[in-house]
Amino acid sequence: MTMEKTVTRKTFAAKMLTTRTLAAVAALLCPTVARATETQDTTDRVTAAAPAATHPILLAQYASPNYGPPPPGYGSPPPPPPGYYPPPRHYGYSRPVYQPVYQHDGFYLHLDIGYGYTSLSANYAGEKMTISGGSLAFGIAAGGVIAPNLILFGTFYGNVISDPDVSYGGVPSTDGWGTDATVYGLGIGLAYYLMPVNVYFSGAISATWLKVEDSYYAQTYLETNTGLGFQGKVGKEWWVWPGWGLGVAGQLTLSSMKSSDLDNVRWTGASFSVLFSATFN
Numbered sequence: 394m395t396m397e398k399t400v401t402r403k404t405f406a407a408k409m410l411t412t413r414t415l416a417a418v419a420a421l422l423c424p425t426v427a428r429a430t431e432t433q434d435t436t437d438r439v440t441a442a443a444p445a446a447t448h449p450i451l452l453a454q455y456a457s458p459n460y461g462p463p464p465p466g467y468g469s470p471p472p473p474p475p476g477y478y479p480p481p482r483h484y485g486y487s488r489p490v491y492q493p494v495y496q497h498d499g500f501y502l503h504l505d506i507g508y509g510y511t512s513l514s515a516n517y518a519g520e521k522m523t524i525s526g527g528s529l530a531f532g533i534a535a536g537g538v539i540a541p542n543l544i545l546f547g548t549f550y551g552n553v554i555s556d557p558d559v560s561y562g563g564v565p566s567t568d569g570w571g572t573d574a575t576v577y578g579l580g581i582g583l584a585y586y587l588m589p590v591n592v593y594f595s596g597a598i599s600a601t602w603l604k605v606e607d608s609y610y611a612q613t614y615l616e617t618n619t620g621l622g623f624q625g626k627v628g629k630e631w632w633v634w635p636g637w638g639l640g641v642a643g644q645l646t647l648s649s650m651k652s653s654d655l656d657n658v659r660w661t662g663a664s665f666s667v668l669f670s671a672t673f674n
Contacts, residue, residue, distance in 0.1 A: 495632045497586050501544045502673040503534040505642065509666025511552045513574065513603065515658050520562035524574045524605065528552040530644060530666035532624075534582075534597075542586040544674070548597050550624055551577045552646060552664045555608070572614065574605045576648055576662055578622045591631065591638065597624045601648040603660050617660055620650030630672055642668045 511528035514521060529552070536546030554574040559566045580599025587593070601622035605615035628642025644666045652658040 495591075495635070496588070497542050497544065497674045498538050499674065501534070501536045501538065501546055501584075503546070503584075503670060504532075504672075505644075505668040505670040506531045507642075507644070507666045507668035509552070509644070509664055511554050511574075511576065511662060511664035513576070513660055513662040515652070515660045517561075517655060517658050523560050524554065524557045526554040526557040526574075528554045528664060528666070530664070530668060532644075532668075534584075534595075538674070542588055544584040544586075545581075546584060546595075546597075547579075547581050548599070548624065549577075549579050550599075550646070551575055552666070571607060571609055572605055573608045574603070574615075576622075576646070576664065577602045577604070578624055578646065578648070580622070580624065582624065590629075591640075592629050593627070593642075595624075595626045595628075598622075599624055601650055603648070603650050603662070616653045617650035618653050620648055620660075622646060622648040626668070628668070628670060630670065636673055638672045638674075640670045640672065642670055644668050 507530045509528055509530050510526070512523065512525040514523045516522075530550070531553075532548060532550035534546040534548040536544055539545045552575070556571065557574045578597075578599035578601045580597040582595055582597025582599075584593050584595035599622045601620045603615065603617040603620075604613065606613040624644065624646050626642045626644045628640050630638035630640030632638050644664075646662075646664045646666075648660075648662045650660050650662075652660060
């Protein structure tokens with residue numbers, strides 16, 4: 394009986410020694426295993442000490458509602474038509490920009506001056522007489538708009554040749570030195586503007602006169618009766634201020650006048666000029 398008890402105690406002590414020994418060896422050989430074991434023990438203790446879970450019905454009261462999947466979208470908007478570009482968006486307040494509207498209406502005033510070439514000729518006693526040379530061109534016209542971009546005006550214009558070239562029967566003469574030959578015109582006409590390019594065409598029928606006089610002694614050498622003439626212009630103007638435009642133009646004038654001193658002598662003339670103009674309309 395004594396031997397059996399002794400063996401049983403030794404066997405139990407050997408088992409305890411073996412378990413402790415293995416644990417110590419495992420802690421020395423594998424620290425990770427030891428830490429995992431400690432963590433599991435701690436978790437078990439916390440779980441045992443924690444209170445029981447709340448009832449599932451109470452948790453459901455604080456759960457987010459289930460609205461289901463979102464509704465389908467409306468799709469992307471249709472693309473803009475070809476050639477259309479939407480205006481840029483503006484943010485904030487900005488002052489309006491004043492943009493004047495340029496158009497031809499109301500009172501019309503046109504002034505021009507330029508330079509060109511004038512030639513006058515007549516037949517006398519079977520010989521041809523000519524007066525020609527560079528000429529100063531000037532003119533003024535006033536009127537009003539009678540239809541969109543259509544203007545009715547009265548005009549006064551002239552072409553002045555200083556120290557003209559004079560010839561008779563093809564022979565040059567020096568009698569032209571110190572003289573001025575001037576062709577005047579007074580008439581009525583129409584002008585039409587092509588908008589928005591502001592190009593205009595004008596024409597006028599006029600009464601004309603020719604006068605040749607000495608510029609030093611105020612002596613008149615030649616005069617004509619009232620004749621018939623034409624003034625035509627083509628020009629382009631640029632707006633520089635509301636109502637005012639500056640431009641350039643080409644002008645052609647024609648005239649035919651009968652001499653007041655010599656019977657059966659008729660002077661005909663033609664002049665081409667380049668003009669600079671100012672127009673109020």
